[in-house]
Amino acid sequence: MKIGRRSFLSFIIGGAAGTALSPLAWKSMDDSSIWSQNWPWTPVPADGEVSHVNSVCTLCPGGCGITVRKVDDRAVKIEGMKGHPVNDGGVCILGLSALQLLYGPTRVKAPLKRVGERGEEKWQEISWSEAVAEVAAKLGDLRSKGKSHTVCSILDSDKGTVPYLFGRLLTVYGSPNFIRTPSIQDSYELAINLMHGVQASAGFDVEHADFVLSFGSGLIDGWGSPVRMFKANSNWKDSGSKVVQIEPRLSNTAAKSDKWIPINPGTEVALAMGLAHVIIKESLYDSDFVNNYSSGFDKFKQLVLDKYNPDNVAQITGVDSSALVSLARNFAHASKPLAVCGRGQGKTQGSLDEFIAVHALNALVGNINSEGGVWAVPDPDYIKWPEVEMDSVAAVGMQKERIDGAGSETYPYARYLLNRFSGVVNSEEESPVNALFVAGANPLYTISDSKAVKEAFSKIPFVVSFSSYMDETAKNADLILPNHVFLERYEDVPMPVGLQKHVIGLSRPVVKPQFNTKHVGDVIILIAKALGGRIADAFPWDNYEACLEETLGDKWESIVENGFWSDPDFKVPASEEAFNTPSGKFEFIPANLKSPLDFSPVTIEGSDISYPLILVPYDSMRLANGFIGNPPFITKTVEDTVLKGKDVFVEINPKTAEEIGLIEGRYVDIRTPRGKAKVRVHLFDGIMPGIVALPRGLGHTAYDKYIAGKGINFNELIGPVEDPVSGFDAAWGIRARLTKV
Amino acid sequence: MSRLIEEKGKESESGGFIILFFILGLAASLVLGWGVFPKLLYSQKKQPIDFNHVLHVEAVEEGCESCHFFREDGSFSGLPKLAQCVDCHEEIQGEDPNEVKFVEEFVANEREVPWLVYAEQPDCVFFSHAAHVKMGKMECVLCHGHIGESSHSRVYEENRVTGYSRDIWGKNISGLKKNTWDRMKMDDCAECHAKNKIGYDKTSMETLPWPLNWALLPYEKQIGPKARVQAKKDACFVCHK
Numbered sequence: 001m002k003i004g005r006r007s008f009l010s011f012i013i014g015g016a017a018g019t020a021l022s023p024l025a026w027k028s029m030d031d032s033s034i035w036s037q038n039w040p041w042t043p044v045p046a047d048g049e050v051s052h053v054n055s056v057c058t059l060c061p062g063g064c065g066i067t068v069r070k071v072d073d074r075a076v077k078i079e080g081m082k083g084h085p086v087n088d089g090g091v092c093i094l095g096l097s098a099l100q101l102l103y104g105p106t107r108v109k110a111p112l113k114r115v116g117e118r119g120e121e122k123w124q125e126i127s128w129s130e131a132v133a134e135v136a137a138k139l140g141d142l143r144s145k146g147k148s149h150t151v152c153s154i155l156d157s158d159k160g161t162v163p164y165l166f167g168r169l170l171t172v173y174g175s176p177n178f179i180r181t182p183s184i185q186d187s188y189e190l191a192i193n194l195m196h197g198v199q200a201s202a203g204f205d206v207e208h209a210d211f212v213l214s215f216g217s218g219l220i221d222g223w224g225s226p227v228r229m230f231k232a233n234s235n236w237k238d239s240g241s242k243v244v245q246i247e248p249r250l251s252n253t254a255a256k257s258d259k260w261i262p263i264n265p266g267t268e269v270a271l272a273m274g275l276a277h278v279i280i281k282e283s284l285y286d287s288d289f290v291n292n293y294s295s296g297f298d299k300f301k302q303l304v305l306d307k308y309n310p311d312n313v314a315q316i317t318g319v320d321s322s323a324l325v326s327l328a329r330n331f332a333h334a335s336k337p338l339a340v341c342g343r344g345q346g347k348t349q350g351s352l353d354e355f356i357a358v359h360a361l362n363a364l365v366g367n368i369n370s371e372g373g374v375w376a377v378p379d380p381d382y383i384k385w386p387e388v389e390m391d392s393v394a395a396v397g398m399q400k401e402r403i404d405g406a407g408s409e410t411y412p413y414a415r416y417l418l419n420r421f422s423g424v425v426n427s428e429e430e431s432p433v434n435a436l437f438v439a440g441a442n443p444l445y446t447i448s449d450s451k452a453v454k455e456a457f458s459k460i461p462f463v464v465s466f467s468s469y470m471d472e473t474a475k476n477a478d479l480i481l482p483n484h485v486f487l488e489r490y491e492d493v494p495m496p497v498g499l500q501k502h503v504i505g506l507s508r509p510v511v512k513p514q515f516n517t518k519h520v521g522d523v524i525i526l527i528a529k530a531l532g533g534r535i536a537d538a539f540p541w542d543n544y545e546a547c548l549e550e551t552l553g554d555k556w557e558s559i560v561e562n563g564f565w566s567d568p569d570f571k572v573p574a575s576e577e578a579f580n581t582p583s584g585k586f587e588f589i590p591a592n593l594k595s596p597l598d599f600s601p602v603t604i605e606g607s608d609i610s611y612p613l614i615l616v617p618y619d620s621m622r623l624a625n626g627f628i629g630n631p632p633f634i635t636k637t638v639e640d641t642v643l644k645g646k647d648v649f650v651e652i653n654p655k656t657a658e659e660i661g662l663i664e665g666r667y668v669d670i671r672t673p674r675g676k677a678k679v680r681v682h683l684f685d686g687i688m689p690g691i692v693a694l695p696r697g698l699g700h701t702a703y704d705k706y707i708a709g710k711g712i713n714f715n716e717l718i719g720p721v722e723d724p725v726s727g728f729d730a731a732w733g734i735r736a737r738l739t740k741v
Numbered sequence: 742m743s744r745l746i747e748e749k750g751k752e753s754e755s756g757g758f759i760i761l762f763f764i765l766g767l768a769a770s771l772v773l774g775w776g777v778f779p780k781l782l783y784s785q786k787k788q789p790i791d792f793n794h795v796l797h798v799e800a801v802e803e804g805c806e807s808c809h810f811f812r813e814d815g816s817f818s819g820l821p822k823l824a825q826c827v828d829c830h831e832e833i834q835g836e837d838p839n840e841v842k843f844v845e846e847f848v849a850n851e852r853e854v855p856w857l858v859y860a861e862q863p864d865c866v867f868f869s870h871a872a873h874v875k876m877g878k879m880e881c882v883l884c885h886g887h888i889g890e891s892s893h894s895r896v897y898e899e900n901r902v903t904g905y906s907r908d909i910w911g912k913n914i915s916g917l918k919k920n921t922w923d924r925m926k927m928d929d930c931a932e933c934h935a936k937n938k939i940g941y942d943k944t945s946m947e948t949l950p951w952p953l954n955w956a957l958l959p960y961e962k963q964i965g966p967k968a969r970v971q972a973k974k975d976a977c978f979v980c981h982k
């Protein structure tokens with residue numbers, strides 16, 4: 001028998017019919033669809049017991065309370081803590097993504113010692129005892145050579161037990177070089193110091209203000225404590241409070257404000273003085289406060305009446321004089337007006353004149369230390385450690401001038417000047433810094449003129465990073481002593497930025513340390529103990545947790561239970577007692593200032609001939625631009641007109657674009673006196689002609705492949721411009737040029 | 742001549758042969774689809790410990806809930822953790838080799854037993870035991886069958902393609918079922934939910950976690966007696982998270 005073609009076909013047809021009548025086809029289809037929904041790389045959290053831990057987020061200075069949902073030993077979701085005095089249940093997109101920073105690949109998993117060249121990323125894992133011994137040996141060596149003052153620490157904060165431990169170690173070791181990373185806190189503290197005569201942070205009673213005048217502050221773009229500001233903003237909408245936003249670019253804040261006033265960039269100080277002019281001229285100021293509790297008003301009055309009439313100001317700022325007059329009247333007539341400044345998220349210090357001018361506006365309307373106004377909030381004084389006893393080496397070291405020049409004759413007012421750091425190091429043949437410790441900060445990324453900062457770092461013989469992540473600074477360090485991330489450690493988080501209350505939050509271990517990391521507080525104590533003598537004596541605690549518990553004393557139990565402690569009795573003194581200036585009053589023109597302020601706009605770097613455009617940065621909640629790299633979850637939310645693939649877009653007004661012949665999406669080279677980069681063009685009506693803008697928070701070169709290599713770091717294009725009085729970085733932009741590529 | 746014979750042969754093929762081969766093909770594929778395929782599709786696995794439900798139900802006081810209970814936050818602890826077993830099984834009780842193995846391998850090493858879960862659903866399926874058992878007052882048996890009456894652990898048949906238990910599709914490869922607990926696919930959920938809305942009144946709706954929108958809306962179309970398209974926004978996300 002021979003099987004022919006027809007029989008064969010018939011067999012196939014029979015087979016097909018049989019298959020259709022069997023479950024094979026539809027069952028396979030069902031199974032393959034389930035299979036395709038369960039790829040092995042799709043993460044599926046294991047089932048288990050659910051629990052919640054209250055803690056505090058430390059990813060920005062906002063100090064939000066968080067509640068972390070756990071399944072067994074794994075943290076699975078971060079939410080805002082209900083009832084927390086800062087954020088009451090809210091959380092920002094960065095806080096939400098923090099689990100990626102806990103479990104993601106960017107962590108440093110053990111103490112690492114550099115074996116290749118700096119930045120080459122050749123590391124050798126070492127033990128903690130080796131790491132501590134190495135640091136102690138280095139410090140001991142420098143000290144024995146009388147070079148203790150060449151040791152320097154850079155931290156993101158000077159409040160709380162961890163910065164205090166660093167400060168204490170430096171003091172008893174013999175170095176005055178504790179440096180805090182720059183922000184508008186510096187300028188606000190200084191303005192308050194000069195005008196109130198007290199050392200305090202600025203607190204803003206935003207919840208009660210009914211007219212908010214913002215000089216470029218990104219109220220809902222991450223200024224102050226971000227989640228608190230979102231909440232305040234929705235309250236303003238509900239209660240009909242007004243928000244006026246003054247800035248050259250239509251930011252989110254400007255778009256959501258009641259009135260957006262575009263202004264020539266950098267001229268905000270003149271506008272503030274112009275508003276003061278109208279308020280004084282029309283006698284709209286709070287005469288009770290001005291007559292009874294202020295001094296220098298006449299001089300101030302003379303200055304604004306002479307130099308800042310609305311027409312002059314209109315010319316400088318580009319803001320129509322009639323708009324200025326009506327803005328001044330509305331502001332002064334509001335029952336609780338509040339003026340704030342510090343551009344964007346307030347990551348650069350800004351010019352002192354501007355802060356003094358804006359603070360003077362607040363004083364004119366009498367809202368200093370009052371409901372809905374600006375408060376001078378002293379640090380809570382819960383850290384009461386015994387004075388350190390210095391030996392002779394330490395005493396000599398502490399007498400030396402600071403490396404950044406803060407507190408010197410040239411810069412008598414500033415406390416920290418990290419912006420001057422690289423200039424100082426680079427100007428000398430041999431680095432004046434012999435050892436540098438960096439904790440909770442990433443200066444190689446966040447400080448402007450990255451190239452110069454990198455050069456300075458490369459000259460410093462010994463750099464130690466305490467970063468939990470392989471950030472730019474860690475990558476270029478000699479030793480990395482990784483700290484636990486905030487979800488794995490105890491730490492007090494005092495003074496959420498901009499809050500007019502005393503609140504201390506407690507970060508606490510939500511999960512066990514995932515890797516061989518160590519609390520930075522413990523490491524400092526171990527280093528001190530290894531150094532011995534008076535240094536060891538200054539650190540009587542067995543470990544950091546014991547130190548923290550002892551420091552918080554009777555607050556410990558309630559802070560552990562609630563996740564935070566807030567002082568119910570906190571008040572600022574009444575105006576009779578609030579000021580500690582030479583006059584005992586609020587000083588419009590600070591008597592303590594040796595050189596007079598001229599209240600003129602800051603000139604930025606670059607000539608307008610070779611660089612016809614002005615480049616300004618902008619901040620967004622979707623791009624973390626501090627020492628934390630933007631986790632991939634958030635990067636996903638960045639619009640295609642900001643970042644597409646690896647390309648960042650420069651915003652430009654369509655008119656300006658037309659003049660130089662650019663169209664949407666076009667690749668261009670952007671050049672500034674400090675650097676150049678290849679970017680793409682985005683036409684945006686919301687930016688003033690002649691100005692271009694780039695976002696901050698992109699262009700990482702470290703961390704991991706998910707964070708690095710996206711866009712460019714704004715700090716590579718801009719350098720510091722020194723404020724003549726304070727020494728702060730007053731740069732608000734830089735001149736730039738676009739060329740087609 | 743020889744060509745002629747050949748052609749003749751072919752002609753005869755076209756008659757009975759063709760039908761024969763059709764039947765052969767049909768039969769082969771039916772055997773394959775109904776018989777061989779299910780055998781190939783599922784692998785047979787044994788539970789790490791042969792568990793005797795009968796024995797345990799007799800020994801405990803609160804029935805199923807003694808081991809399969811609700812946690813304080815309302816979530817359901819489906820499989821007991823070792824910690825619960827240890828309460829009674831710190832030491833070996835009796836001589837059953839399974840008991841010995843359990844205590845020696847797991848209790849002594851503080852290792853969780855890697856039970857194979859017959860009712861395991863994909864992660865995207867949101868199912869609340871509290872809603873069904875506490876609010877809906879449903880019996881365990883309704884979905885899980887008489888597992889509490891078994892004295893040995895059944896063989897766990899794992900679908901080689903999906904990795905899930907055969908219990909989900911159901912023992913019957915055709916997908917037909919006799920009892921409510923024979924299958925655990927979405928249609929089975931839908932069937933019960935659809936049934937319960939028939940003649941619903943306020944009280945029965947309240948005991949059902951299913952949102953009120955389960956009642957047919959004017960723009961929805963009935964696509965069959967049981968299943969139907971749920972057109973209301975977000976409806977899918979009640980179960981598919």
Ligand code: SF4
Nearest residue numbers: 057060062064092095
């Ligand atoms: S605002 Fe800051 S502190 Fe609050 S959740 Fe976001 S990153 Fe954390």
